[in-house]
Amino acid sequence: MNPLIFTTILMTVLLGTMIVMMSSHWLMIWIGFEMNLLAIIPILMKKYNPRTMEASTKYFLTQATASMLLMMAIIINLMHSGQWTITKVFNPTASIIMTSALAMKLGLTPFHFWVPEVTQGISLTSGLILLTWQKLAPMSILYQISPSINLNILLTMAVLSILVGGWGGLNQTQLRKIMAYSSIAHMGWMTAVLVYSPTLTMLNMLIYIMMTLTMFMLFIQSSSTTTLSLSHTWNKTPLTTTLILITLLSMGGLPPLSGFMPKWMIIQELTKNSSIILPTLMAIMALLNLYFYMRLTYSTSLTMFPSTNNMKMKWQFETKQITLLPPLIVMSSLLLPLTPMLSILD
Amino acid sequence: MMTYIVFILSVIFVVSFVGFSSKPSPIYGGLVLIVSGGVGCGIIMNFGGSFLGLMVFLIYLGGMLVVFGYTTAMATEQYPEVWVSNTTVMGVFLLGLLMEVMLVLYVLKSEEVGVVFKFSSVGHWAIYDTGDSGVFSEEIMGVAALYSYGAWVVIVTGWSLLVGVLVILEVTRGD
Numbered sequence: 001m002n003p004l005i006f007t008t009i010l011m012t013v014l015l016g017t018m019i020v021m022m023s024s025h026w027l028m029i030w031i032g033f034e035m036n037l038l039a040i041i042p043i044l045m046k047k048y049n050p051r052t053m054e055a056s057t058k059y060f061l062t063q064a065t066a067s068m069l070l071m072m073a074i075i076i077n078l079m080h081s082g083q084w085t086i087t088k089v090f091n092p093t094a095s096i097i098m099t100s101a102l103a104m105k106l107g108l109t110p111f112h113f114w115v116p117e118v119t120q121g122i123s124l125t126s127g128l129i130l131l132t133w134q135k136l137a138p139m140s141i142l143y144q145i146s147p148s149i150n151l152n153i154l155l156t157m158a159v160l161s162i163l164v165g166g167w168g169g170l171n172q173t174q175l176r177k178i179m180a181y182s183s184i185a186h187m188g189w190m191t192a193v194l195v196y197s198p199t200l201t202m203l204n205m206l207i208y209i210m211m212t213l214t215m216f217m218l219f220i221q222s223s224s225t226t227t228l229s230l231s232h233t234w235n236k237t238p239l240t241t242t243l244i245l246i247t248l249l250s251m252g253g254l255p256p257l258s259g260f261m262p263k264w265m266i267i268q269e270l271t272k273n274s275s276i277i278l279p280t281l282m283a284i285m286a287l288l289n290l291y292f293y294m295r296l297t298y299s300t301s302l303t304m305f306p307s308t309n310n311m312k313m314k315w316q317f318e319t320k321q322i323t324l325l326p327p328l329i330v331m332s333s334l335l336l337p338l339t340p341m342l343s344i345l346d
Numbered sequence: 347m348m349t350y351i352v353f354i355l356s357v358i359f360v361v362s363f364v365g366f367s368s369k370p371s372p373i374y375g376g377l378v379l380i381v382s383g384g385v386g387c388g389i390i391m392n393f394g395g396s397f398l399g400l401m402v403f404l405i406y407l408g409g410m411l412v413v414f415g416y417t418t419a420m421a422t423e424q425y426p427e428v429w430v431s432n433t434t435v436m437g438v439f440l441l442g443l444l445m446e447v448m449l450v451l452y453v454l455k456s457e458e459v460g461v462v463f464k465f466s467s468v469g470h471w472a473i474y475d476t477g478d479s480g481v482f483s484e485e486i487m488g489v490a491a492l493y494s495y496g497a498w499v500v501i502v503t504g505w506s507l508l509v510g511v512l513v514i515l516e517v518t519r520g521d
Contacts, residue, residue: 005512031499035502038512
């Protein structure tokens with residue numbers, strides 16, 4: 001792609017999300033979502049083959065449907081309240097439709113079917129943008145309407161997402177699909193605590209973005225898209241095997257790594273609100289996620305996966321320069337001792 | 347009949363939407379879009395929005411649909427699908443018609459329709475009449491306000507249109 005056009009389109013993706021996050025008028029928010037969707041299609045289709053075209057079409061169709069539902073909810077809200085500001089959704093019907101539309105945009109169950117297929121069809125960098133940047137806009141709207149969200153619907157979607165994210169990722173060997181299911185599960189954790197404490201949703205989003213960025217960049221560095229090619233990293237850059245191990249365990253939510261912090265805070269907040277069965281179920285279902293992360297670490301870092309002999313003697317020409325990888329790795333694994341700093345958020 | 351003109355026009359509106367949603371060839375979809383655009387214009391004009399109806403005819407039908415018609419005529423096949431040529435298309439069209447007829451009967455039978463939101467009569471929507479404060483029409487003042495207070499909206503929508511063209515060119519260019 002022409003570099004000037006590519007820069008323009010990338011800046012439009014950023015502008016779209018910024019408009020969504022900074023507007024107080026519902027129409028501008030909708031325009032921001034549409035601008036974001038329109039501009040990310042050529043980024044998803046950077047390589048021109050039938051897989052990317054199919055993935056971009058699926059993404060476009062689901063997100064356009066979600067935008068239409070959002071517009072309907074906005075109009076119902078306008079009909080019942082007579083104003084366009086985003087502070088409070090005045091009608092339960094509008095609130096439910098809006099929650100469903102934003103759940104479709106995020107990839108929560110039962111609207112999660114597009115996430116693995118779209119993430120699998122596109123390149124690793126595009127998948128990175130899809131799973132991190134594109135989650136910011138819908139989550140910011142959910143944060144802003146969180147007082148008026150129907151708790152039953154949101155909690156059902158959250159718990160089902162954690163379940164689907166865990167179970168769906170079990171039989172996968174393609175790394176992009178694994179990251180997609182991990183994204184579904186993390187979105188479930190984030191929306192589960194949204195009504196109780198939106199600050200923790202934002203904390204989880206921040207740490208999830210850091211960990212996903214780190215994982216994707218480690219994959220990009222070794223250009224690996226399957227478990228098999230990831231298991232050859234011990235030959236290419238032996239240090240990244242350890243880093244993959246640490247980051248994957250952090251994503252699984254194990255202390256003393258930083259991925260434990262959001263899970264711990266969320267479970268604490270939920271139990272403070274006298275729901276005990278729900279966080280127990282959520283914690284048990286997070287074990288499914290941990291299982292397939294552990295399987296990745298087993299084949300990558302902990303054992304030398306079986307390979308042919310010429311795979312064991314690779315030439316190393318030039319290591320890819322990945323921007324900001326060391327700080328990201330540090331932040332996605334060592335932030336747990338900073339948990340007491342969360343008190344500044346109150 | 348004139349008291350129920352909005353109701354009749356809205357029924358025709360829905361029927362023409364069913365007509366192109368049942369997916370005949372795009373040429374016939376465009377034909378039905380003309381009908382639905384005209385009828386939609388009529389509905390808006392009945393609420394006092396003469397300027398908006400004119401915009402629908404000029405910009406939507408006279409600009410966008412004409413370009414759509416030309417491009418479809420360039421890309422059409424030898425025997426395009428009509429509503430009666432394919433069993434599936436006709437089935438979907440008849441199903442949509444049937445649902446619309448049942449809805450109309452429901453509206454005519456009972457006082458109030460409560461499907462997603464409650465709708466009792468067209469007078470219920472009269473609060474959304476495009477305003478006319480006596481001295482000037484609020485519609486056209488809205489367009490003027492778009493260029494003064496709403497300059498940010500103009501910038502955003504203009505940029506979206508430009509990026510839309512860039513995106514379409516990029517996507518159809520291929521390798």
